[in-house]
Amino acid sequence: MKINQLSKLTNVLSKTIRYYEDVGLLPKAARNSNGYREYSSSDVDNLIFIRRCRELQIPLGKIKILIQVQADSSSSCSEVDLLIEQQLENVRNTITELSLLEKTLNTLAKSCTNDIVGECEILKNLKQ
Template sequence: MKIGDISKRSGIPVETVRYYEKIGLLPEPQRNANGYRSYSPAHLDRLLFIKRCRNLDMAQDEIRELIRLAEQPEADCSDVDALLARHLNHVRERLKELQSLEQTLLTLQAACADSRTVRECGILDGLNADLEALDPKPSHTHVPGTHRRGNH
């Protein structure tokens, strides 16, 4: 199947399919005589696997490791379990970060409960001030862009 076909069947944009090839998550397909990529059902299976992992908010390195482990079907699955346990811990940490973020936003929002002019806006004043004063334990463990639901 062509790249447009595999994109449609997997629900993954063409650009993302190419990206997964580029970074090695998806093996390069055969090329037809005309130079077009020719994907097999195994490529579709791999894309769907990657998509399910991304829907679980797994990072590319985690997916790469799961793929490597899946290619050893007779091996003990304790490494898979350990990877999932690490990911679950990361998700739990992220939940704590999001709860802290929620509290910070609530504090900011409470600063502007009355109708005022923009010049008097407590939210803008709070954003211009040091946010650490609102949240004494800011988190720096989040890697931007790794936790959005989407195609990558």
Template sequence: MNIGQASAASGVSAKMLRYYESIGLLPKAARTEAGYRVYSAKDVNTLRFIRRARDLGLSIERIKLLVGLWKDRERSSADVKRVAQEHVTELDARILELTAMRDTLQELADACHGDHRPECPILRDLEGGAQAAASRADLPNHVGTPMRGAAEQQRRAGA
């Protein structure tokens, strides 16, 4: 089947199909004499596998690993489970972060009168957050910023 047919059968766009080929996630397609790509039922099955993995939010690196495990009939299911569990752990962390963000925004929205007055706790909080971030950048030993002043001198002196 041609690229359009493979795309329709797998649910993966032709653009993504070419990309997956270029990064080695899908083997290079056979070509007709005219140079058109030709995909097999096996290729479409692999594309469906990739599509489902992407739907579950797996990274390309993890999908490559899973495709390799899927094709390896000697592999242990424990290897597959480990990859899935790592992703679940990352999803749990993201869920916690998103929940905290949602709760904060909901509290701010609840505190906002939402009327004709200019006073807005949402904007005040965002402004305060920007000021706090700027203040933290000036603190010595702040994560992600270089040490300054006395703390830097002590570090250089080996104290």
């Protein structure tokens, strides 16, 4: 199939598919006589895997590692476990930070009862 069909099957833009190939996340695509990229069903699987990882906010560099690890199906999957664990940690840390931020912003948003910039409590707070 051609790139546009792969795109539709996986819900990943053609542009992005080419980009993944460029950065070595996907193998160099086969080309047919006119130079167009030619894909098979295994490419669909690879791309869905990548998309799922991206949905989990796993960065491309780590997805690369996950792909490499799968190459040897008899190796230990401790690296996979660790990577997901770290990703979970990252997400939790970010949530904690953002929750603090939300508190601060919420307090700030409620602080201003005036209507004139010169008296704005928000701006005063920001100058703390």
